[in-house]
Amino acid sequence: MNFKPANIPSNDALRVKAVQRTGVLDESKEELYDIYCFLAKEITGCPVSWTGVIDNEKQFVLARDGFPDEVPMEMPRDQTLCQFAIEKTEPLIINDMTIDYRFKNHPAVVDFGVKFYAAFPVTTSDGYTLGTLCVSDNRVRRLTKNKIKLLKGLASKLSYQLEVQVNQRKGTAESVINILNKLIGNFKNLQIIEAISILKFIINEQISREDEELLMQFGIAHKKNDILELSSQGKNLKSELNLNIGTLKRIKNLSSDNQQLMNMLDQIKG
Known part of the structure; x- marks a missing residue:
């Protein structure tokens, strides 16, 4: 008999949006979550631990401990063990998977001999x-x-960390949106991607030769001894944008990846 995937929860569309808002699908920062896997192993004595999120198609592993390196960090949702654990907010603990109707035919059990599984x-x-x-x-x-109490507490701490990251991400997005609106107000027909290029130069990030031409075209920068620098108009613009240190740092962390920034803006506006 073949393994049968879990039913899709009735609130899955809203749940997936909540996953997307965390921003963890856009970046890999395993070091932020390693400690949770380490502590889960220490508490339980189990040889394997992992943590991840699940969207409508895949499970994205945030961190893991005890897995071979060749095991991918992403897996189709309908092949995971954890698809059964996202239906509820209570732990799913299977003492012996070989006799559980949901898991006994799963490849992890049949091919790799996994017997015990607990998901918080x-x-x-x-x-x-x-x-x-x-x-x-x-x-x-x-x-x-x-x-069980300790593992629930650990999962709760991880939940809190992700929510803090959501709030920081939202704050960054709102700051960027306000700044982009000011830029677009100063330059007629300015596209968002062009505004991001202007912003990157203002915060001293490297830009392309095409972006350099764009900045000179708008009068924001000029070349002096073959070095691009802010013009008087550019300096006035920087002052008008009122970029404080906190905003600068948050934007700088995102500015190296235009697509990530665009994704974040889309998710916040959505």
Whole structure:
């Protein structure tokens, strides 16, 4: 008998939007989440731990401990164990997967001998399960009430961290939108991608030769001894934008990837 994927939760479209708002699909920062996997292994004694989020198509692993390096960080949603854990906000603990009707035919069980699996939902404050913090073992296990409590607390800490990142991301997006609106107000028919190029130069990020031509065309910059620098108009514009240190740092972290910045703006506006 073949493995049967989980049903799609009724709130999945809204849940996926919550996943997208975290921004973790656009970047890889495994070092931010390694500690959760390490602690999950320490608490339970299991040899394998991982944490990740699930959108409508895939599971994106944020960090893992105990997996071979060749195992991909992304997996089709309908092939994962964790698809069954995003339906609720309570832990899913399977002491022996070989006798569980949902998992006994899963390749992880049949081909790799996984027997124990525990998934602790990573949820938002409004009740959407973004993903899971998991442990597994190739032998049957039972977690004590205290270990379950500790793992729930750990998953809650991870949930809080992701929510903080959402709020920071939203704050950055709102700052960028306000700045872009000011730029567009100063230059007729300015496209957002052109405004981003102007902003990158103002915060001392490297720009392309085409962008240099754009800045000189708008009178924002000129060349002195073959070095591009802000013109008087550019300096006035920088002053008008009123870029404080906090805003500069947040924008600088994003400005190296135009697509990431565009994705963030789209998600916030959406």
